[in-house]
Amino acid sequence: MTAVIFDLRQKSDFQKGALRGAINVPADLIISGAQKLPLPEDDFNTRVLLVAGSAGQARAVADMLSTRPWHNVSYLDGDVSKLLPGEVR
Secondary structure, three states, X not given: OOEEEEEOOOHHHHHHOOEXXXXXXXXXXXXXXXXXXXXXXXXXXXXXXXXXXXXXXXXXXXXXXXXXXXXXXXEEEEEHHHOOHHHEO
């Protein structure tokens, strides 16, 4: 099984530091429908981890994904920028 990390913060916050390998797609663009998450269409078992500036943002996108085939979706309950400094690039 593979995993993909989506950082849902604004691009300016993402550029200040992010988890290694995270893909930046701002939550407001996803929620408004202006942009879609580049989810793997060939593996619905892929673990999807959503991180954001707040748990509320990540939870809102996770709730949207719950109506789609990706069933292995988790989100960070908090602000990703507060994670271990060694994990931020």
